[in-house]
Amino acid sequence: MTRVALRAVALTYLALLLVLPVGLIVWRTFGAGLGPFVDSLTTPSALHAFGVTVVVAFWAVLANTLFGVGVSLLLVRHSFPGKRLLGAFIDLPMAVSPVVVGLALVLVYGVGSPLGRGLASAGIQVIFSIPGMVLATVFVALPLVVRAVVPVLQELGEDQEQAAHTLGASRWQAFRRITLPGIRGALGYGVVLAIARSLGEYGAVAVVSGRLVDRTQTMTLFVEERFGNFDQQSAFSAATALALIAIVILLLTKVLRPKGAV
Amino acid sequence: MLSATETAGPAAAAPGPAAARTRTRVRSGTALGLGAAMTYLSLIVLLPLAAVVWKSADQGPGFFWRAVTTPDAWAALKLTIGASVVVALVNLVLGTVIAWVLVRDTFPGKALVDLLIDLPFALPTIVAGLVLLALYGTDSPIGVDLAYTRIGVVLALLFVTLPFVVRTVQPVLLELDRDMEEAAASLGAAPWATFRRIVLPNLLPAMVSGTALAFARAIAEFGSTVLISGNIPFRTQVAAVNIFGQIESDNVTGAAAVSTVLLVVALGVLFGLDLVQRWGTRR
Structure with missing residues (x-):
């Protein structure tokens, strides 16, 4: 009962x-059938937004993957004072509101700061352009790869790596032949989570992009802008496309999730 | 949520001879890696966050206090905290119920339901807001219009925080030995008494940590509340939306002040959680 x-x-x-x-x-x-869905997603604005999303997510995921593997190795295989603190710093983005992330980046890289002015005079515009959006996306997705890889790396131990060293393997060889295959599943899981977060980020990107239609508009910004302009069909189509991507990612994580991790 | 810290903890705390040796002399490779990691973290996370706190304070504590207590910012902060408490408590109860059903019950389609729990983490927050508005907005096909109301805000926050309690309680419940429950039942304990005396004490740490994470997420939430709240100051505007509005109208110091309050509350909750967990494991 x-x-x-x-x-x-x-x-x-x-x-x-x-x-x-x-x-x-x-x-x-x-x-109303598949027609309106395809039509509203193949307008120049929608395609441009899709392109911006892919570019931003690509660089952010690449940066977080390289950083994630490096820091995981550092946290598990090396010892140094302040290790707990480094772990806490890496988890910090989870506690920060996306809007605050945006504000934080504007304060440091916007033209109001010396660093932002210096970059601008060197011809690099960060805020209201792609580099700032990549930074914002890197920020919000920062812990995902590290948190997926660290437990598996710990589980793996370093016996095999040391054996490889003893047999004359270089550090890079040992990493590529022993460590990388060992963490492959967990790394895939972390990368897929980072992709999901990067494609779906809204708040931080909304602040740093300036929401310039056809210039810095991503898919999520497109959904909001179309909805605000009473173009429900486009907003719903883009939202559905993002939801379908999310479902595919969900299924992928189910396959890739390391045993014991939740 | 804090698993990177936790999992790094034991390794860092292990007082092996190797650790003792390297404490005095950090290897050069380690130093190089650590330097690179800290530079990267500083440029992307630490400096920008420090800039927010710095900006909120650079015109003195009086200005900070006035920025936080302007009527609209104060109302937004109160709504955010209030709604997040409600959301955390609903998650505490219903998240535990869902975890229980997923572990102890069997019914067709359970694997699918289990998969669905993670959907709010995979779905972009703006899409979450849009789907809720479609069913519970002005064009609601079931006649429930929660658009531009506080209940709508709570609903959006419930959507995005759904996985936290379920996913922290579920593994604990799976590991829980059922022998004690069966013993209690065979000695005549009513199901509720068995749950309260035997299951609940074991689940409580996971329930508390899931609830704290859900609360921390709720106070920070932006995307899902934008559309459904309609952004009405004093009524449905949450703190993150208030900050966004202040940035758009170039009131950066005010935005930084409200941001600092959110940061402090979130870090306080997570730090408190960490303390409780460490105290729990030591006992």
Whole structure:
């Protein structure tokens, strides 16, 4: 009896909060067939927004992957004072509101700061352009790769790496032949999470991009701008496209998730 | 949430002979890597955040206090904290119920439901706001219009925080040995008594940490609340949206002041959580 009641409570809550709203958007998007969906996503503005999203996400994921693997090795394989503090710094972005991330980057890299002015006089515009958006995206997705790789790297131990060293392998060889295959699954999981976060970031990018249509507009900014301009079909189509990407990513993480990690 | 710190903890604390040796002399490779990591972190995370705190304080504590207590900023902060407390408590109860159902119950389609729990983490927040507005907005097909209301804000926050409690409680519940529960039941304990005396004490740490993470996420939330709240000052404007408005109208110092309050509250919650967890593991 209690079992059935609890199941009913849980499933009703999930249906009302999650399944019905997401289902409704998908249904409304495809209500008039596939045509309007394709048409509203192949306008020049939509395609441009998609391009900007891909470029920003690509650089941000690349940076976070390289940094993530490096820092994970540092945290697990090396010892130094202040290791706990470094771990805490890496988790810090999780506690920061996306809007605050945007403000923080504007304060340091905007033309109001000496650094921003210096970069501007060197011809590098960070805020209201792609580099700032990459920085914002790197910030919000920073911990994901590290948190996926660190536990697996610890589990792996360094016996095999040391054996490789003893047999004359260089550091790079040992990393490429032993360590990298060992963390491949976890790294894939972390990278997929970072891709999801990077494609979906809204608040931090909204602040640093200046929301310039056809210039610094990403897919998420496109959704908001189209909705605000009463172009529901475009907003719903783009939202559905992003939701479908999210679902694919969800399935990928299910496959890649390391055993024991949640 | 803080697993990178936690998992790095034991290794850092292990007082092996190797650790003792390297404490006096850090290897040059380590120093190089550490320098690179700290430079990267400083340029992207630490300097910018320090700039926010610095900006909020550079015109003196009086100015900071006035910026935080302007009627609209103060109302936004109060709404944010209030709504986040409600959201955290709903998550505490319903998140635990969902985790329980996912672990102890069996029904067709359970694997699919389990997969769906993570959807709010994968879905962009602006899309989350849009889908809620489609079902619970002015064109609601079921006649429930929560657009531009505080309940709408709470709903958006519930959506984005759903996975936290479920995903912290679920693994603990999976590991929990059922022998004690069966023993209690065979000795005549009612199901509720068994739950309260045996299951609940084991789940409580996970429930608390999931709730704290959900709270920290809720006070920071921006994207999902933008569309459904309608951004009405004094009524539905949350702190992050207030900050965004202040940035747009070039009131950077005011934005920095409200941001600093959010940062301090979030870090306070996470630091408190870390203390509670360490105290719990030591006992």
